[in-house]
Amino acid sequence: MSENRNAQPSLTPRPVRDSISEMTEIVLPNDANPLNALLGGRLMHWIDLAGAMAAHRHSRAYVVTASIDHLDFLVPVRVGDFVVLRSSVNRVFHTSMEVGVKVWVENYRSQQNQHVSSAYLTFVAIDAAGNKVPVAPVIPETEDEKRRYEGAARRREIRRAESLRRTVRV
DSSP states (O other): OOOOTTOOOOOOOEEGGGTOEEEEEEOOGGGBOTTSBBOHHHHHHHHHHHHHHHHHHHHOSEEEEEEEOOOOOOSOOBTTOEEEEEEEEEEEOSSEEEEEEEEEEEETTTTEEEEEEEEEEEEEEEOTTSOBOOOOOEEOOSHHHHHHHHHHHHHHHHHHHHHHHHHOOO
8 A cells, every 4th residue: 555645634633642652762871971971962852752753643744843942951860771751742733733741760770760851842744745734633631631731822822922032133
């Protein structure tokens, strides 16, 4: 069966749970700085990948990263630790969607888990030619999903205001 690269994805609303993605990485020496701590850029790359997985699953289309909100690194991650990234679509606008990614470090030797970072990313769905395509609405079902859904609208307004502020020349 051949794939039609120009087929439009279905716009039937889908629940958040359909987009949930999880990936786990082991921190190797090549991922670390001279202090054996995970490089921030490597973690940002993994966050982008985890977010893209959720966006792909929900939109059923190609996606590109449009933005990433503020990012804090709360605890160090060491060589040998597992990094667990969980992501899901928080809200869909028209061709864009906000995805939340939460990152944990798992030290399997001490059996401890700690929150490392959280991020909100905006992805835009595109077709094979790079044109924006509409995305099906997301249906939040749990209280946490509903809270993130409402928060996404507020964060979008903040992003828009910040973008406008940067483009205004004095």
